[in-house]
Amino acid sequence: MKDTVLLNAKLLAEVYIRQIDKxxxxxxxxxxxxxxxxxxxxxxxxxxxxxxxKIETIIRESDLTEIGKQIFDDLVDKWLTYTDRTQKYNNIAMLEKYFNKLNDNL
Structure with a gap:
């Protein structure tokens, strides 16, 4: 069974040149x-x-709970798309909205 990496915080930050983006x-x-x-x-x-x-944080499938396995990847996608588009990095209300919508669709 392959333990897919879903999120690598350090790698995501390292792709940017400007420190503010990191x-x-x-x-x-x-x-x-x-x-x-x-x-x-x-x-x-x-x-x-x-x-x-922890800057070395890597989230793999094996790091997720059963519900996490069902919605984490979609939650990451929605959150990264939202923050990239709006530059609102602390709008936890949107995370809650995305989480509730994904959770309701289970």
Missing amino acids: DNTLIVCSNLLQFSYEKGLLLKSPFDEQGNL
């Missing part, structure tokens, strides 16, 4: 992963004891 990407990942962990999509926290995102 920082914003880490904010996007941090908000997404905090939300996902709180909603029970992730099996383990991607944050350290101080609540900071």
